[in-house]
Amino acid sequence: MxxxxxxxxxxxxxxxxxxxxxxxxxxxxxxxxxxxxxxxxxxxxxxxxxxxxDNYLNETRFAMAFARGKFKIKKWGRQRITRELKMRDISAYNIKVALQEISEDDYQKTLYALAEKRCAAIKETNSFKKKKKLVDYLLYRGWESHLVYEVVSELVDG
Missing domain, CATH: 1.10.10 (Arc Repressor Mutant, subunit A)
Structure with a gap:
């Protein structure tokens, strides 16, 4: 053997x-x-x-690609991306550089679109419970709480 x-x-x-x-x-x-x-x-x-x-390994490049990918494909917020990068021992500087890959305009639009889509999918009639489900979903994905509460109250209370 x-x-x-x-x-x-x-x-x-x-x-x-x-x-x-x-x-x-x-x-x-x-x-x-x-x-x-x-x-x-x-x-x-x-x-x-x-x-x-030999430039096969570059943490700044990794962090930038990671942030772009998780934001565009998985629709993660800055907090989740930061947490995941920290778990991979990426420096604070590289995390900061990586988050600059996401434009503020795209960030707002993505959050709103994601919240709208999820809100339509939640079949809860009680508006308080619906709000809680939507907030929990968005917070889990790493979106900042002040932005989440803003968009949720706009969508659910509308």
């Missing part, structure tokens, strides 16, 4: 180049991937440094 596959530093580096070229990755993902490949800490550091030097 054969044990787990072992990699040389060069083989692991090549594999991680493909891993990073396929989609933007953060340092934490790359580190976990290398650990799962059985690489020792010194090899992990060496490979990560080479990936950064």
């Amino acid at each position: 054969q044990g787990p596959r072992t990699y040389t530093v060069d083989e692991a580096h090549k594999a991680l180049e493909h891993y990073c070229a396929y989609q933007e990755r953060c340092h934490l993902e790359v580190q976990k991937k290398l650990q799962s490949m059985g690489m020792i800490p010194i090899a992990i550091d060496t490979i990560i440094n080479r990936l950064i030097e």
